Amino acid sequence: MFDSVESLESKLTSVDSLENLSSPLENAKRAASYKAMDEHFLPLLLAKIPEWSKLSTIQEFSAVQPLVVGIGSGSTVVYAAERLGEIKSVFNAFLNDLNLICVATGFQSENLILNNNLRLGTLAYYPELAIAFDGADECDPQLGCIKGGGACLLQEKLVALSAKKFIVVADDRKKVPYLSYGWKIPIEVVNNAPTFVEHQLKKIFGKDLKECVIRESMPKKAGAVVTDNFNCIMDINIGPVHNVEEINNKLKQITGIVETGLFPNVNCVAAYFGNSDGSVEKILHQ
Numbered sequence: 449m450f451d452s453v454e455s456l457e458s459k460l461t462s463v464d465s466l467e468n469l470s471s472p473l474e475n476a477k478r479a480a481s482y483k484a485m486d487e488h489f490l491p492l493l494l495a496k497i498p499e500w501s502k503l504s505t506i507q508e509f510s511a512v513q514p515l516v517v518g519i520g521s522g523s524t525v526v527y528a529a530e531r532l533g534e535i536k537s538v539f540n541a542f543l544n545d546l547n548l549i550c551v552a553t554g555f556q557s558e559n560l561i562l563n564n565n566l567r568l569g570t571l572a573y574y575p576e577l578a579i580a581f582d583g584a585d586e587c588d589p590q591l592g593c594i595k596g597g598g599a600c601l602l603q604e605k606l607v608a609l610s611a612k613k614f615i616v617v618a619d620d621r622k623k624v625p626y627l628s629y630g631w632k633i634p635i636e637v638v639n640n641a642p643t644f645v646e647h648q649l650k651k652i653f654g655k656d657l658k659e660c661v662i663r664e665s666m667p668k669k670a671g672a673v674v675t676d677n678f679n680c681i682m683d684i685n686i687g688p689v690h691n692v693e694e695i696n697n698k699l700k701q702i703t704g705i706v707e708t709g710l711f712p713n714v715n716c717v718a719a720y721f722g723n724s725d726g727s728v729e730k731i732l733h734q
């Protein structure tokens with residue numbers, strides 16, 4: 449006989465009882481990620497349990513629609529993957545490898561999924577995700593974001609746009625009144641195009657283009673950062689970004705720019721910002 453759902457939920461580590469990590473910042477990232485996972489993934493899972501608890505054979509499990517979850521990149525989403533791994537192990541009777549699939553946003557994210565004993569799938573197999581969790585470099589009040597601090601913006605955008613719900617997990621430094629408040633916009637550019645792209649940016653943005661640099665890998669490797677898609681990253685400063693969609697569209701019209709780190713809010717329903725005391729501020733999309 450299965451344990452009751454309530455008794456399983458109570459087996460999850462209580463967020464208040466977690467031991468301190470190496471720094472207050474890490475505590476903040478973990479608090480945001482755990483809360484986001486508990487408030488957004490658990491309800492999806494609990495809604496499926498009545499259906500899944502009737503299944504017993506592998507054939508029956510493989511016939512049901514899996515819950516497909518996007519796991520992003522960066523240092524914050526590490527804790528979201530950790531919590532998802534814990535939920536999976538506690539709810540093992542209902543949530544096996546066949547009905548929970550995780551889609552990655554790149555190399556680091558693939559390893560996060562595998563290291564937490566989660567099953568890896570791809571967008572090619574699972575083009576529709578129930579939900580995706582990812583970090584952000586900046587997030588505005590409308591839940592528009594700048595992403596790409598770790599150069600994963602292209603695959604992150606593919607996953608975010610494939611998810612019915614997109615959830616941002618971050619520490620409180622990422623909550624800003626408008627985008628490019630303190631962060632440049634990363635753009636992924638094909639390798640032989642940076643000079644062409646810079647020239648076009650000057651034409652379009654004129655004096656507003658204050659900075660345009662190719663991101664370097666130093667000190668770990670000499671030369672430009674190479675993305676998981678074998679392109680380079682340019683970080684540009686065109687001043688405050690108030691209309692995220694308009695700027696994103698302007699940038700995307702330039703040949704040679706594969707994708708931008710500007711994420712206008714398409715389906716971001718909530719952002720969780722962790723504070724160093726372990727409390728979490730949540731902003732919901734209006």
Ligand SMILES: O=C[C@H](O)[C@H](O)[C@H](O)COP(=O)(O)O
Nearest residue numbers: 522523524583596597598600
């Ligand atoms: O390319 C990387 C991503 O967009 C990250 O999600 C973003 O940089 C936030 O990373 P972190 O959680 O380490 O602040």
